[in-house]
Each structure stands twice: as structure tokens, then as C-alpha cells.
Amino acid sequence: MTGTDYAVLLLRLAAPLQSWGGPSRYNRRETRPQPTKSGVLGLLAAAEGRDRAASIADLVGLRLGVRVDQPGSLLRDYHTYSDYRGVPLLSAKTNAKGQQTRTTPAKYTGVTQRFYLQDAVFVVALRGPKPLVAGLEKAVRHPVHPLSLGRRSCPPTGPVSLGLRPDTGLEEALKEVPWKAGEHRRRQVRDATVSLEATVEDPAGDHLAVDVPDTYDLKTGTTFGRRAVRHLWVTVPTGHAEPPQSAQDTGPTGQSGHDPFALLGW
Amino acid sequence: MNQPHLFVEVHILQSLPPSNVNRDDSGTPKQAVFGGARRARVSSQAWKRATRTEYARQVPEADRATRTKRIATLLTERLARSADKGGAGLAAEQADRLATALLEPLGIAKSAKKDDQSAYLLFFGKKQLDDLVAALDGRAAELAALPADELKAEVKKLPVVQTLSTGHPAEVALFGRMVADLPALNVDASVQVAHALSTHAVRTEFDYFTAVDDEKAEDHGAEMIGTVEFNSSTLYRYAVLGVHQLRDNLSDAAETRDTAVRFVEAFARSMPTGHQNSFAHRTLPHLVLLTVRTDQPVNLVSAYEEPVTGTTGLAEQSAVQLAEELKKVGETWGNKPLRTLATYTAEKDKVTDAFGPSLSFPALLDALGALVGDWLDGGEAAVAGDGGEAAVAGDGAEAGAR
Numbered sequence: 001m002t003g004t005d006y007a008v009l010l011l012r013l014a015a016p017l018q019s020w021g022g023p024s025r026y027n028r029r030e031t032r033p034q035p036t037k038s039g040v041l042g043l044l045a046a047a048e049g050r051d052r053a054a055s056i057a058d059l060v061g062l063r064l065g066v067r068v069d070q071p072g073s074l075l076r077d078y079h080t081y082s083d084y085r086g087v088p089l090l091s092a093k094t095n096a097k098g099q100q101t102r103t104t105p106a107k108y109t110g111v112t113q114r115f116y117l118q119d120a121v122f123v124v125a126l127r128g129p130k131p132l133v134a135g136l137e138k139a140v141r142h143p144v145h146p147l148s149l150g151r152r153s154c155p156p157t158g159p160v161s162l163g164l165r166p167d168t169g170l171e172e173a174l175k176e177v178p179w180k181a182g183e184h185r186r187r188q189v190r191d192a193t194v195s196l197e198a199t200v201e202d203p204a205g206d207h208l209a210v211d212v213p214d215t216y217d218l219k220t221g222t223t224f225g226r227r228a229v230r231h232l233w234v235t236v237p238t239g240h241a242e243p244p245q246s247a248q249d250t251g252p253t254g255q256s257g258h259d260p261f262a263l264l265g266w
Numbered sequence: 267m268n269q270p271h272l273f274v275e276v277h278i279l280q281s282l283p284p285s286n287v288n289r290d291d292s293g294t295p296k297q298a299v300f301g302g303a304r305r306a307r308v309s310s311q312a313w314k315r316a317t318r319t320e321y322a323r324q325v326p327e328a329d330r331a332t333r334t335k336r337i338a339t340l341l342t343e344r345l346a347r348s349a350d351k352g353g354a355g356l357a358a359e360q361a362d363r364l365a366t367a368l369l370e371p372l373g374i375a376k377s378a379k380k381d382d383q384s385a386y387l388l389f390f391g392k393k394q395l396d397d398l399v400a401a402l403d404g405r406a407a408e409l410a411a412l413p414a415d416e417l418k419a420e421v422k423k424l425p426v427v428q429t430l431s432t433g434h435p436a437e438v439a440l441f442g443r444m445v446a447d448l449p450a451l452n453v454d455a456s457v458q459v460a461h462a463l464s465t466h467a468v469r470t471e472f473d474y475f476t477a478v479d480d481e482k483a484e485d486h487g488a489e490m491i492g493t494v495e496f497n498s499s500t501l502y503r504y505a506v507l508g509v510h511q512l513r514d515n516l517s518d519a520a521e522t523r524d525t526a527v528r529f530v531e532a533f534a535r536s537m538p539t540g541h542q543n544s545f546a547h548r549t550l551p552h553l554v555l556l557t558v559r560t561d562q563p564v565n566l567v568s569a570y571e572e573p574v575t576g577t578t579g580l581a582e583q584s585a586v587q588l589a590e591e592l593k594k595v596g597e598t599w600g601n602k603p604l605r606t607l608a609t610y611t612a613e614k615d616k617v618t619d620a621f622g623p624s625l626s627f628p629a630l631l632d633a634l635g636a637l638v639g640d641w642l643d644g645g646e647a648a649v650a651g652d653g654g655e656a657a658v659a660g661d662g663a664e665a666g667a668r
Contacts (some may be wrong), residue, residue: 016300016567018464052454075298077309078290111291118298144271146458146506146563153310155460155506157568159599182571184302218444218452 007136008173009133010162011040011140012180014121017075018149019114022211023224027112031074031150034066035122036211038224039150043160044126044136045216053217058132060212065125065170065200067234070181072120079112086170121180123162125173125200132162137164152246170230179236192240195233205230271510272528272641272649274634275603276533277505277555277571279584284471285547286496288312294470294495298463301571305463306499313503313540314459317529318441320536324528325436337390341365344399345406354399354406364410367421368398372430372451390430390438398429407457427451432517436525439515440507456511457529458563464499465570465584471496494544500580502570503551503586505533506563509638519642527635530556534627552581553610555588555621556634557603560646564601566591585612589620604649606634 019031020039041059050056082089088106094102126133140147140161148154165173177195179186199209205228212225286295286306296307345361347353356364374456401424402409409420431451434443442455472495507529513522534554537547557564569591574583596602608621609630618624625633640648 014568015565016298018304073299077296079309079311115299119300119302140562142271142561144508144562145454145511146273146508148458152455152458153461155458155504155563155565157565157571158595159562159564159601161562182301184571240422 003080005130006127007130007133008165008168008170009126009128009137010165010173011124011126011160011164012121012158012178013040013111013124013149013156013160014070014158014180014182015149015154015156017109017118017151017154018072018081018120018122019116019151019154021150023222028109029112029114031115031117032211033071033117034068035090035124036223037064037152037201037209038139038211038213039229040064040124040126041213042216043147043149044139046145047139047147048136049139053219055217056213056215058128060214062128062133063201065127065174067123067125067174067177067196067198068077068120069123069179069196070119070121070185071197072117077114077116079114080109081112114151116151119182121182121185123169123174123177123180125165125170125177127167127170127173130167134164137161150243170202171198171234174234175199175236177236179238182211186238189238190239190240193235194238195235198234199229200232201227202230203228207231243256271508271560272646273559274528274530274638275557275559275563276503276505276507277553277557277566277588278534278551279465279500279553279581279588280551281500281551281581282306282498282547282549283545284473284496284498285545286353286494286541287547288540289495295497297468297470298461300567301573301585302526303467303573304469304499305466305573306468306501307501308462308501310459310461312540313462313533313536314457316536316538317459317533318437321437321440321528323530324532337395338365338369341368341395341398344395344458353400354404356406356410360407360410361558364406364417367409367417368424368426368641370418370421372427390435393435394430394432397616398426401425401429413603422450434515435520436516436528439512439525440529448517452510453515456508456515458506458508458568459533460503460504460565462503463501463567463570464497465587466500466574466580468497468499494541496541496545500574500584502567502584504565504567509641513642519639521641523639526638527631530554530634531627531631551609553588553612554627554630555592555607555610556607556630557592558605558607558637558649559603560602561601564595566595568595582612582614585610585617586614589614589617592620592642604646605637607637 013035019029020034020036021029022032022036022038024030041056041062044059045054045056088102090100091103093101147156147160149156152189163179165176204207208226209229209231210224210226212227213222214225215222271531288296290296296309297512298305298307320572342361343363345356345364348355354361409417412420434453438453440455440457443451443453473492474493475491477490479489482489507526509522509526512525513519516522516525534551542548566588569587570584574580574587606621607630608624609627610617610624612622636648
């Protein structure tokens, strides 16, 4: 599948808050620990200014790789909503006409839990036909709709596009990109290299991710398809000189040379 | 028009005294970790609501959107109005019949209990109903006289859904609308608002309080005790307005210009009201920076990834770091805004270099209005002008004199 007619688009997804929901419904809006294919393709489609009803078949064909440069942590956001006229909220029940009835006993305030990833940085690689990814790269730099990382209230910080690379495998592409973590994270790591978790789309992969959208059309709603992925670790230079003698003792946040998960091979 | 997109970004620095404007289920002010440090946070939803309420206060009643169940009544009334007043001059009964037929394709069933009401609220502009009457093209009487089947067929040919899905009122055009069972009426918001974060690390403080009973003279114990949590913060607030999206939603250039200006004013002046009576936290921003661009909007919160520290006030240092970040993003990535307009108090060379001279807030809004108007008329070239501070200052002075 390698050839000159393919290319890899590299993106940096960083913001104080991100939220990659996948098929998350109702009053509990979760986030996955990594950007989902649905979320990333949605960002690209919005950048191009595609209609919600427009076909996304070409985008779905892109192969996605994600590298976790800074994993961040989970934030739970408590969110209430109510009807501004002070009338009871609608219930899940419908009447004979299919219209929602009001809650009885009357319920005036609804609560939703929204989950975010805070303080995370990801590098995303998308491999596909060159004209398509080149067009997407341009769209990301001159988007029609403002970009957001999974949820509208999560605009990215810094430029999103890291440019195009000539065709390589996703794993190779993710190995080439310098470490994009923030200053405070860099300070925690003293080694000359750091191991970063990554997930790449691979038909031979041994894991399934259920995050492939069929459409963003609100009329029909999105149903999510599956794709095979493979987890791996990517080692990149930190930019630090050779580690000091005490590097073995940097503790749990320090990412010293000791990595128990490496034994598991993912 | 040679450039299809125009983004107006609003960057605001605002200091809040001890306060708790937006709290979670345990009463703690909302927080987030950024750059490894705990920050105060005000959710985008909370500030959008405050902006919406503030916006509604600025707009004359007639131009406001209306959220009503009585769309059928309003439409009937218009159809019955005499032709010289913009109506169709129908008899009451015919007007009612036609209005019902017109709204049928929308799937707006009449409420079972109250005949004149639709089953749920619809958020739309009063002007949209006028457009609907205009779309009848003088055939109202003819249509109303048709038998039921033919009327239904004729109404199908009329652009009812199109009319109600274009020419939206400003609030819908700004903040969007989602009608689950009428997707044709959905509107994509033209405004994106980020969660506000403090530029510095924040620790939640606990205020222990007691309440005494005025009428209880015999003993002096407290009648109740509790704690209120609070923090004080200098917030970085960020919003992007897609002027092109707003224009598409409103389909009117003059209204787009006015709405853009009013939005910026409402966003800058608004304040969530949580615990307002306990803390009286109504402050105004000490910096409002507008960056106008046709490329990727950039959230400058990265200026504070390294938290601001200091013992003599954080506002000024926050402004300096914002100026540095704007410069850095422009130089490293080539993401220079087309124009910057700013209102600020921190008179520092670095800040002035990056943002241009400080305009009074009304002058800033006038300059923004002129700029958006120019873009709507002539595209990017008109906005870019000769660039530089002279053009910015010129605009401000000119606008101020008007």
C-alpha cells in the first residue's frame, strides 16, 4: 500500500480541556483517554466546512494513528440545566403522539456529568491519498468552522497542523515527530528519551475500537462502526542530554528507564 | 468576495475578587489542571448564559427572538392583518385555516389542550413570520379558498421550512439551535466559547460562617453554621465568532455587523451570577483584545501554561505574557492576525507593541463594526487596510467622531 500517491498528515491536539466521547449518550458524557476517529474526522470535516449531511466516506478511509505525548487526567464537570421559564423539564416518556411529556412529579433541574481530559497533548497521524490529506492540511490552517477538540467548548491551543509527511507507515510517522509535551511535563522527565503510548489503525491489530462514524447528520444520528487497532510504545528523544546518574530514582512521574508495561508488549 | 472566512477572536483578562461564580455539586468553585497547576475555571456554558442574558438586555424588544408556543396565533394574526400593514387581509377563519396548513409541513402539531398553541416552544424571529407571509406572494386569499387536499398540495410547493430555517434572529444565529424532531430548523452556532481559566495557580479557600437568630436573646449560640468555598482569580476568557457563519445564519449584512458588535460587548460585560449577593464580584475586564483573522483561530491560553506568579498583582504580568504569546505564535507559526484592536489599562511598551494603542471600549466596538462592515462589503483586502497601528488608530478616531 506504499506509494507516492499517499501522504501522512500530522496534527497536534493540545488544549486545557479535550473530550473524546465516542458513543456516549444521555446525561453522562464520557471521554476516552485518546482522541477517537469520530472526533478527529469531525474536526477535519468542520475545518473543510462540510455540511452535516455531507458524505464522509473519503474521511473514514483515512488510517488514524494517535500518540500520547502528555496523557493528562480526567476532569468531571458537574453541569445543570433547567428551563428558563421555570416549567418542569421534559421526561423520557412520550404520549400517543410521540411528544415528550413533562416530568411528574415535576423536576426543574437536570444534572449531567461531562467528562474532560485536562492538560493533555496528542500527536495524530492520518494516512491517506495525497490530494485528500493535502486538502485537509490546508483546511485545518484555514478552517471554515472554528476547530474544537471533541467538544465545542474545547478550542485547541497553538496551531493544529504539523504539516504533511511523504508516505510512511503510521508507526514510523509517529516516531519522527519530536515530543510535543508542555514545559512542566518535560521538567519531570530527565532521561534522554521518553516512551510514549500510541495506538495505530491496523487491520492485523488485536484490539477493536468502536469509534468509526457513518455520518454526522443529526437527522439520522451517528452509529459507530469498529476498526482494528494496535497499541504500541514509541520512543522519542526528550532533548535532554544523557541522564544524570540518579535517573533511575525519578519516581513514578519521572518516567525513568523502568517501564513495567513494556513487558506486556503494548 | 475574495476570502470566504472571517474570525473575530475575543481575548479577555479579568480579575475576580474572592468569589464563587460557578460551582460543582459539592459547592466547590470549578477547577481544572493546566500546565501541571490547578486553576480556577468557569465553564463555557455558564458564561454563555450570562452573555445571552446580557445580550437580550441590549437589544430592543422588537428585534429579539421569541421563544413561544404561539407561532400559529402569531401567523394567523399576520395573515388577518390588512395588506397595507404587511398582512394578507384574510378573514379570521380563513387566516386560521391557512396558518394551520402552512405550519403543517413543520410537523408542529397543535397542543391537545390549548388549541392555539403548538406542542412545544419554537425559538424563532418575528421577522421570519413576515417573510413567510411575503412568500405567499399575494395568493393568500386564493389559497385559503382551496379545498383541503389542494391546499395541502399547494402549501407543499411553498418554501415554509426554508423561510423558518433562514433569516434567523440574532440570538439563534449566535448560539445555535437544536430542534430534535425538526432537524431542518437546526442552526449551527457561530460562536465558540472556551472555559475560562485562571492565568495562575489557585487554591480553594474555605469561609466558615455562623448565622445568628436576631430574636434569640437568651443564649448566644449560632443558629446555623456552614462553609462557603471561594477563590479569587485573574481569568483568561476566550471566544471566537465566525462572522461568515453568522452572516449565513442571518443572511443580512447590516444585521451581521450589528450582531457581531453586540456579541463582543455582551461577552465583555457579562458575568455569571453564582453567589453574587455574597461576593459582589461584578468586575469589568482590564484587557479586551480582539484579533481578526482569516486563518486558524488561536486560543492564546498557552500563554499561561507556565502559571503567572507574583505578590503584587497578576493582571499586569498576565497582559505581558499574553502579548508575548501573540507575538510568538505570529513569529513561529506565521499565524499573525490580520488586525488587532484592544482596550487595556496595563500601559507597558511590550503590550502596546503587540496589541496597538489602547482604545476606549466604545471606540473599540465602533472600530470592530467598521471592520466587519468593510469585510462584508469587500472581503479580506478591505479589512487588511494598510495594516499597522496608524490604520487602527485612524479607524478608532474616525469611529469615535461619528
